[in-house]
Amino acid sequence: MLVLRSSPASPFGRKVKIAADLLGLTDRLKVDFADTMDPNERLRHENPLGKIPTLILENGETLYDSRVIVEYLDWLAGGGKVIPAGEARFPALRQQALADGILDAALLQVYEGRWRSEDRREAAWLAHQAGKIDRGLAVAEEKLSRPDELIHVGQIAQACALGYLDLRMGGRWRERYPRLVAWLDDFAKRVPAFERTRATS
Numbered sequence: 001m002l003v004l005r006s007s008p009a010s011p012f013g014r015k016v017k018i019a020a021d022l023l024g025l026t027d028r029l030k031v032d033f034a035d036t037m038d039p040n041e042r043l044r045h046e047n048p049l050g051k052i053p054t055l056i057l058e059n060g061e062t063l064y065d066s067r068v069i070v071e072y073l074d075w076l077a078g079g080g081k082v083i084p085a086g087e088a089r090f091p092a093l094r095q096q097a098l099a100d101g102i103l104d105a106a107l108l109q110v111y112e113g114r115w116r117s118e119d120r121r122e123a124a125w126l127a128h129q130a131g132k133i134d135r136g137l138a139v140a141e142e143k144l145s146r147p148d149e150l151i152h153v154g155q156i157a158q159a160c161a162l163g164y165l166d167l168r169m170g171g172r173w174r175e176r177y178p179r180l181v182a183w184l185d186d187f188a189k190r191v192p193a194f195e196r197t198r199a200t201s
């Protein structure tokens with residue numbers, strides 16, 4: 001059995017769970033909760049960065065981060081499934097990189113609130129991260145995938161990024177990016193695992 005160290009709210013963990021579902025690997029994957037804040041968590045031995053998701057293989061080796069894990073699962077399923085082969089691979093990987101970057105910026109904003117008291121929060125730093133999210137969403141909206149395009153890791157990552165902005169930022173992106181809203185609705189219809197992996201808190 002593969003063991004995925006993650007938490008219900010982790011958008012990067014969600015990316016792996018959705019990919020595993022699409023690849024028909026859910027039965028081979030056990031999800032094991034990891035608390036990234038707990039200094040005694042064995043996660044810190046499994047992944048020196050103490051980050052989720054981390055995948056523990058059957059031979060005891062660990063893999064991180066989400067990009068490497070999705071690559072591994074795709075390989076396990078025969079290759080070229082959620083990570084396209086050939087030239088189509090690069091726009092898919094770029095879309096993933098953009099979505100992951102939006103998420104990194106959103107997480108930094110969330111961590112600023114979690115780790116710093118209100119009087120120590122840096123407005124300029126928060127605005128710097130907000131700029132990445134806004135510019136990222138604008139480009140994501142410009143480069144929407146065609147409705148008939150096969151589901152790949154770029155789209156999965158994009159859906160997880162938007163889902164995280166809904167969860168932690170009150171869905172404020174929705175007003176400014178209506179075409180992304182429609183895209184996400186369509187994605188959710190095509191990929192039932194998106195709803196199944198939705199976190200509520």
Ligand SMILES: N[C@@H](CCC(=O)N[C@@H](CS)C(=O)NCC(=O)O)C(=O)O
Binds near residue numbers: 051052053066067107
């Ligand atoms: N690039 C990493 C990002 C993973 C990441 O930032 N995970 C967050 C939770 S969603 C985390 O573990 N945060 C705890 C920490 O940074 O200490 C990936 O793709 O897996």
